[in-house]
Amino acid sequence: MNWRRNLVILSMAVFLAAIAFSLYAPFLPMFLQELGLKENLSGWSGLMQAANSLTYALMAPVWGMLADRHGKRVMFMRSGFGIALTYVLMAVSHNHYQVFAWRALNGLLSGFIPSAILLVATNTPEVHLGFALGIIQTANSIGTIMGPMIGGVSANLFGVRSTLFASAAVLALAAVCAYYGTREEIRPQQRKSTFLTDMRQVTSNGALRIIMISQLLINTALMVIQPTLPLFVGEIVTTNVAMFTGVIFSIIGVSTALGAPLFG
Template sequence: MPQWKINLIVLWFGQFLTLAGMTMIMPFLSLYLQSDFGLRDEHEIAEWTGIIFAGNFVTAFLFQPIWGRLADRHGRKVMLLRSGFGMATVTVLMGFATEPWHLLALRLLNGTISGFNPAAVALVSATTPKEKMGFAMGVIQSGLIAGTVMGPLMGGAFADQFGFRPIFYITGGLLFCASLLALFLVREKFDREKAAAAPQISVLQGWKALRGIRPLMVLLSVTFLIQFSLMNTQSLIPLFVQELHGTANLAFWSGTVGAVTGISNMLAAPLLGRLSDRIGAHRVLGFSLAGAGIMFIPQAFVGAVWQLLAARFLLGLFLGGLVPSVNALIRRHTPEGMESRAYSFNSSMLSLGNMAGPVFGGLTSSLLGIKGLFLLSAVLLMLNSALVAHTSFTKATARPS
């Protein structure tokens, strides 16, 4: 088997284990604060939950470009292992926290050392043949989504069986296993002497160098708007399900609504990635953005949970073409030797969308309601599609042979 396929398979499992581990506890964070930390006031629980959840993304947004710069100098595999083993240690320590601020401090530290996903994407992009890039990006995305879907389901089952604290130890173990797989099986041809001889530029200088490449700036904007559009309704979905269905089996139906989007995303990502190898990633990206925008519209007018499930399933099919296409296009338009830096800037924009989306949705929900937010997401995604359509992605950035 070619090494690029081995890397892809191992990093698929790495993405799955990492995301499954990281999403095992986050959906139950408010319950953890209530049961293990003795918080009783609902307002206080909500405040701590929001702050602790956002803390990871704040430091990730700030530090991803720094790790990207180091990856371009020392290799992607080194950064992958640094992140994996580091997050495994921090996650286990979360299980020993006794105060909410302990969790906040550890989440901030976790965001500081995180970066498994961008390092994995950069490593796959650097070792995969050009003609297989779309397929590889679709496969790696499906591993991420599979972990995101399975994590909360596994976390709920473990919490019922063992309580909340053991989930952190299980999560840390999964992250450690993912890192071990990468350590022993992933191979990277990285010329350290060439990288060391290349001019060393700061994060700010790297940003200035990439800023002049218009397709890259468009892709970073697309990443932010995608995540913003998806996250501004995320925390309100359980309340919307309650409005449609009532309180009977509310947790089950809320979880199902979230899972069904991830399942269809996971199924569609490799197929759309393979299609992008044939017709171009920019075409798949524009089509998927428009389709996702259209699929947000019926969600504003559903009258039953099964209708919402159907709309969310169709939404996931189009979401499967977004991140893989963006990643493939970033690889195409990034100068040689700056790939990790470009992916780290993209990861920062992802974190920014993860922060800004829920905050905006929470602040405007009383004014727009979740139905209004669905329509706003539809407009933003379709504007995104128009932006992609009016950007030239056909000419790749020149690369040394």
């Protein structure tokens, strides 16, 4: 198995997927306005983000267990095309209730980037593992940085619905590249386990509990501004709101990427 080929293909796929995942961030509140929602825009935006994160948190361990049993490559197709479908459904939505449902479904079907990280982690020689994981994380970070800026510009030039269709196409392309461009060695599990026993094992580990709580707090601090930032920018500027919001989100990503090595 050529682990370098896997790494190159998955880095490109993760880069594309990260762009697709973050394209919508600058314009979700404006899209809700376009659908006719006039009141409590920040509340609905936050509720949609919370629903997406909650369903993702509920299903992530399940998808991880299935990936261990049946392989990570199949998860690329399931997650990639599943989430692409939710973007198409969002693009043809007629009201904010439909968008809420598709955002919740989006979280249920997530797991593309974690599957890529797992495939690299389990199919790369140990001596090269740190380098390989660093490349994948870098691809994810760059895609996440570029996504909001591209999404903001695209929404201004072509409209929100066209941008959502483009996001679906990019994600489908990433899924096809990841599935057909990689090879995977599926190692038989040494012991049979269940979801509940795996969860008990994880939560009983003190170090892992600290990491999970820390990650929860960090993600909360990072995501709390996402529903309201586009609305705040809209109060300051009157034109190109999505573009300016996308640039701000991207600047946040750049500062995070630059600061992590310094403080890590």
